[in-house]
Amino acid sequence: MGLLRGMGLTAPKKPAPKTRTKARVAPTTVSQLRVAGIAQPVEVRRSPRARRLSLKVDGATDTVRVTVPPRVGDAEVAGFVGRHLDWVNARLAALPPRQPFIDGMAVPLLGRSAVIRHDPGRRGGARLVEGPAGLDLYVGGEAEFLNRRATDFLKAEARRHLSALTAETAARADLRATAVSVRDTRSRWGSCSATGRISYSWRLILAPPQIVHYVVAHEVAHLKEMNHGPKFWALCAALAGDVDKPRAWLKAHGAKLHRFG
CATH class of the missing domain: 3.30.2010.10 (Metalloproteases ("zincins"), catalytic domain)
Structure with a gap:
């Protein structure tokens, strides 16, 4: 790789480029937040990949989950969930009842x-x-x-x-x-x-x-x-x-x- 093919000479070595240290990506953190109007705590996931606030009701775990960028504070999260309170409670109410396995079922x-x-x-x-x-x-x-x-x-x-x-x-x-x-x-x-x-x-x-x-x-x-x-x-x-x-x-x-x- 170091030969100049047309002349048969070896090109002088270039100084090795300085290696850049990759910036570490902050891990996703998970916390809980009480929001007025919702019975259970809201799960807040602060992710470096998030570019906006997103809201989800997880039907498998009955969890209200908000994914947000890392610098978004709890007050902003609570306000965001509060503006969608009717939607959240409607989704929770629509979840099928849990059915443990019992005799005769x-x-x-x-x-x-x-x-x-x-x-x-x-x-x-x-x-x-x-x-x-x-x-x-x-x-x-x-x-x-x-x-x-x-x-x-x-x-x-x-x-x-x-x-x-x-x-x-x-x-x-x-x-x-x-x-x-x-x-x-x-x-x-x-x-x-x-x-x-x-x-x-x-x-x-x-x-x-x-x-x-x-x-x-x-x-x-x-x-x-x-x-x-x-x-x-x-x-x-x-x-x-x-x-x-x-x-x-x-x-x-x-x-x-x-x-x-």
């Missing part, structure tokens, strides 16, 4: 309904049985542990179903995920890392099959296209078929899935 399960049957004398884990009237989910142990045990069963079912569906979908595109896991994610239904590890929200097991197929196709498509460009959406549509209706369903009904358990 019907739980959506991949487009079907499974009725929880508490059987105190039953040992071992929960068991799904095809009964004369449909699916029954038998859960043993003390009543106080029913919600947790039903949740554990559904998580295991989600892991089993999503792992198999991911392998099947990836094979259709000549792709392969390096690992599949489930978590109780709140902000996304699935994710795919650069190393090919795919993670899903276990709550997808509560959604209709076509919704689950779309989310799996979405993450499998990321194994090849780590973006949301035209090639990604073309592959996603090829694997899932319709993508618009599932996306609309998740937007309209996704919050309800987070209310279970």
Whole structure:
């Protein structure tokens, strides 16, 4: 790289440029703020990436969240939320009620309904049985542990179903995920890392099959296209078929899935 090709001479070394130290980006900070007219504290996220104030009601956690630039003070945040008080309270009131898993409750399960049957004398884990009237989910142990045990069963079912569906979908595109896991994610239904590890929200097991197929196709498509460009959406549509209706369903009904358990 140091030769002047036309003359066969070596160019004199230039002094090395001074290296500039990158300015450290301040981390996002999270605090709570009481605002008149709202029962719970407002979560304030001060982010160096924020250019304006934005307001959100998180249906998964019942959280009123404001994202603001770092130098915005609490008084300005409170004033901003206060000007949108009617909108915030309307969103909170519209949230579906929370539904812990209890005896006799019907739980959506991949487009079907499974009725929880508490059987105190039953040992071992929960068991799904095809009964004369449909699916029954038998859960043993003390009543106080029913919600947790039903949740554990559904998580295991989600892991089993999503792992198999991911392998099947990836094979259709000549792709392969390096690992599949489930978590109780709140902000996304699935994710795919650069190393090919795919993670899903276990709550997808509560959604209709076509919704689950779309989310799996979405993450499998990321194994090849780590973006949301035209090639990604073309592959996603090829694997899932319709993508618009599932996306609309998740937007309209996704919050309800987070209310279970």
